[in-house]
Amino acid sequence: MDTMTQKKYEARAAVMKALAHPTRLYMVEELQKGAQCVCKLQELIGADMSTVSKHLSVLKSAGLVYDKKEGTTVYYFLKMPCVSEFISCVDTVIQRNATEQLEVARCCIKGAQQL
Amino acid sequence: MDTMTQKKYEARAAVMKALAHPTRLYMVEELQKGAQCVCKLQELIGADMSTVSKHLSVLKSAGLVYDKKEGTTVYYFLKMPCVSEFISCVDTVIQRNATEQLEVARCCIKGAQQL
DNA sequence: TTCTTATTTGGCAATTTAGCAAAATAATCA
DNA sequence: TGATTATTTTGCTAAATTGCCAAATAAGAA
Incomplete structure (x- = not known):
């Protein structure tokens, strides 16, 4: 580099x-x-x-x-005119992570289906 | 909060x-x-x-x-589907900062007009 | 000038981070 | 199985970050 x-x-x-x-x-x-x-x-x-x-x-x-x-x-x-989009991008990542975690919990951890 | x-x-x-x-x-x-x-x-x-x-x-x-x-x-x-825009935002900030610095130099520092 | 208010700066201890080297894992190959 | 390759983890030290306190500045009011 x-x-x-x-x-x-x-x-x-x-x-x-x-x-x-x-x-x-x-x-x-x-x-x-x-x-x-x-x-x-x-x-x-x-x-x-x-x-x-x-x-x-x-x-x-x-x-x-x-x-x-x-x-x-x-x-x-x-x-920083682009703040909104910038933060939205970060929030998107966070939300996807949360969703993934939830899916893992639902399918793989007993007693977590009702979440 | x-x-x-x-x-x-x-x-x-x-x-x-x-x-x-x-x-x-x-x-x-x-x-x-x-x-x-x-x-x-x-x-x-x-x-x-x-x-x-x-x-x-x-x-x-x-x-x-x-x-x-x-x-x-x-x-x-x-x-991270939004990487491109994300990095563009950062680059925009950097570029504006550089431009400002250059303007300050041009107008206020002797011998810097030709930059 | 002295006092007061708003803010910045310097100092310091606690925590976190970065990166290398060595040891530990993991998967494949002979 | 033992050797090899790819990667991760651990241990360690140096450097950076954070946040509070106290001291320093700056501007306006008395």
């Missing part, structure tokens, strides 16, 4: 990594509805303010959000 | 995590072209066989691939 190709996968992985956390996925979905300040996100998430801020900076480094300061308040905006 | 909602984001993050590695993204893209045995993937990737095997098991645990044994050879198959 040449260097260019390697760089390509590293770049993709960097974006994926930024999204690979429950809290950050939640943030992304909230921000899809509209911009929010850090304080509001903290309220929704319920973690330490510094934790929320750090998660936002991870998303920002990956270029998934940008921020805008108004007074002392910082608003974060999502810049 | 209720438990159900939390579970949802954790499930999504688990899938994302499985994809958040250059090697695994490469594997996914190779498998999109068609099933491959571990040996072939190792050859393409050039890492230790055990490393390749472990990456594949991560993808498998996330339900992104399944495997089929033929003799001593194990073939891996991708089961």
